[in-house]
Amino acid sequence: MTAQIAHRISSRDASPLTAAEEARLTWLTGSVLNNRFLPAPPPENVFVGDGDYRAIGAEFLGHFVRLGGLKPCDRVLDIGCGIGRMAVPLTQYLDSDAVYEGIDPVGEGIAWCTQTITPVYPNFRFCRLDVAHPLYNPEGPLAGEDVVLPFSDGSFDFAAMVSVATHLPLAEITAYMREVARLLAPGGRLFLTAFIVTPGDHARDGARPRFQRGEEAGTWVADPEAPLGAIGFDSGLVENAVETMGLRIERVSLGHWRGGTDAPHYQDVIVAKSPGAPA
Numbered sequence: 001m002t003a004q005i006a007h008r009i010s011s012r013d014a015s016p017l018t019a020a021e022e023a024r025l026t027w028l029t030g031s032v033l034n035n036r037f038l039p040a041p042p043p044e045n046v047f048v049g050d051g052d053y054r055a056i057g058a059e060f061l062g063h064f065v066r067l068g069g070l071k072p073c074d075r076v077l078d079i080g081c082g083i084g085r086m087a088v089p090l091t092q093y094l095d096s097d098a099v100y101e102g103i104d105p106v107g108e109g110i111a112w113c114t115q116t117i118t119p120v121y122p123n124f125r126f127c128r129l130d131v132a133h134p135l136y137n138p139e140g141p142l143a144g145e146d147v148v149l150p151f152s153d154g155s156f157d158f159a160a161m162v163s164v165a166t167h168l169p170l171a172e173i174t175a176y177m178r179e180v181a182r183l184l185a186p187g188g189r190l191f192l193t194a195f196i197v198t199p200g201d202h203a204r205d206g207a208r209p210r211f212q213r214g215e216e217a218g219t220w221v222a223d224p225e226a227p228l229g230a231i232g233f234d235s236g237l238v239e240n241a242v243e244t245m246g247l248r249i250e251r252v253s254l255g256h257w258r259g260g261t262d263a264p265h266y267q268d269v270i271v272a273k274s275p276g277a278p279a
Contacts, residue, residue, distance in 0.1 A: 017066060025065055032058040032089040039116045041083050047106060047136075053085055059265070060162060061089040067253060068191035068271050074157040075099040077183060079149075079176060080164035081126060083109035084117055091121045101156075102126040103149065105137035135167065135228055144172035147179060154185040165194040166267060167228050169216070170237055177245040186276030190247055193267035195220070195232030195257065196239075206259025239270065247272040 017025065032038065033055055040053050064070040064086075072095045078086055081102030090100060100123060104110055113126040131147055132140035159180045165173050180190050195211070197220045202211040209222035209230050220232035242249055249272045256263040 016069065025062060028092060029058045029062050029089070032061060032092055035092075038088055038092075039084075040088070041112050041116075045108065045112070046083055046085075047109065054088070057085045057089040060086055061093055063265055063269065064090075064158070064160065064191060065093075067251065067269055068158065068160075069189055070158050070191075073098055075155060075185075076101070077149075077151070077156040077159040077180075078102040079159060079161045079180075080104055081109070081113065082106065084113040084126075086160060086162060087113060087117055087124055087126075091117065091124060094123070096123060098123060099156075100124045101151065103129045105129055105131050105133055105140055133167070133228070135226065144168065145175050147172070147175050149179045149183060151183055153182050154188075156183050157185055157188045159184060159188070159190045161190070161192040163193055163267065165192055165238060166230055166232075168231070169228070170218070170233060170241060173238060174241045174244070177241050177247065181245040181247055181274065184247075184274035186274055188274040189250075190242070190270070190272040190274075192238075192242070192270045192272070193255075193265075194238045194270060195230065196235050196252070196254065196268040196270075197232040198235045198254075198258075201258040204259040208257055208259070242270060242272050247274060 038054070046053050072093060075098065076090065076094065078100065081087055081104045087100060087102055094100060102113060105128065107128050110126045110128045117124050118126065127150065130140045131137065131142045131144050133144065161176065184190065197211060201207060202220060211220035211222055211232050212224070214221040214227055214231065218234040218237050221227040222230040239249055239252065249270060251271045253265070253269040254261065254263060255265045255268045257266050
């Protein structure tokens with residue numbers, strides 16, 4: 001990891017919000033968590049990971065705003081939107097004339113979002129990206145390294161990749177970074193989660209998952225039989241993939257997956273910015 005990246009690592013980054021903004025966000029995330037009228041798929045259909053669907057969505061709404069600088073007027077790209085876990089709380093935060101585009105390789109998730117969310121929130125749109133993945137879309141015809149997202153250059157102010165880089169090889173992460181760099185407007189922000197393995201992390205008490213060295217250099221896997229079920233990378237690899245494509249990392253906030261930390265999020269968070277002033 002370069003010194004420029006390393007000095008930005010922190011487990012607890014100060015929120016940029018004013019006291020009034022923080023109070024409103026706290027109220028809103030609580031409202032999302034407790035609003036029984038917001039849609040949620042049947043638990044057996046949630047394929048995007050463990051944990052409470054609504055609680056995790058509300059949690060990440062807070063992270064998007066506090067760590068990622070998300071604004072209500074932003075044009076949002078949700079890469080790996082799954083079955084709408086991030087989209088549902090964002091319906092309560094984004095302005096009615098803001099833009100949200102969600103993409104995912106799992107057709108069932110896209111269908112649920114299109115049928116359930118879009119009719120009520122027409123500025124929320126979803127499309128299937130038929131990209132190959134051994135766990136989520138094994139028959140996909142498009143190789144991940146060749147991915148081209150179906151949007152125009154500079155179309156978005158905020159791109160989210162939550163629990164996506166934790167299931168991809170580094171070459172595919174790099175391909176997505178190329179697309180994110182193309183799609184973000186000047187001053188736009190990337191919010192990406194990953195497992196960044198620093199020395200000793202895999203052996204810490206309470207670390208979850210319990211990583212072991214993968215076959216590829218610099219990788220760590222939870223299950224050698226399914227390496228993309230949860231994959232981590234030596235510190236510096238994902239960060240360099242981000243910065244090589246021209247994005248500037250603004251913060252790296254380490255998560256509590258490694259144990260022994262009171263970080264407010266499980267996976268590690270990277271926030272990067274597209275160069276130039278906002279349009």
